[in-house]
Amino acid sequence: MKLLRKADEMERYQSDKSARNAFVFFTVALLAWSLTNFFTVGKTGWEFTILLGGNVVFFGSRVFYKRKMQ
Template sequence: MKLKKADEMEKYQSDQSAKNGFIFYTVALLIWSMYDFFIKGNSGWQFTILLLGNVVYFWSRAVYNRSMNK
């Protein structure tokens, strides 16, 4: 099976899809953790997952930015 290399349009579409997915999961986890915090008194695992996801995103973005600027 041979895979073709993505062109600029496919890269753009993939980037936009990843951005929209990241925003959706961030907002959904934030709303869920806030709901649990106000109803149950603790934010649960969803807030931890939200924080870890944001840490991974911003750390990997910083690493890629540094590697591109060298």
């Protein structure tokens, strides 16, 4: 049985880069979907709400952890 262990510096770096790339991808994909719906249907759907919620969580948690580290 493999036990969980703390990630080393290289694994944390790789995870951070991967998370950033995924965040950028989902942000661009949801923004493109929202703009497509806005220009074709005339309104944004749930994808725009998900985009805004995800950005609030991301940037809110960055502020929280930055203040926690000080």
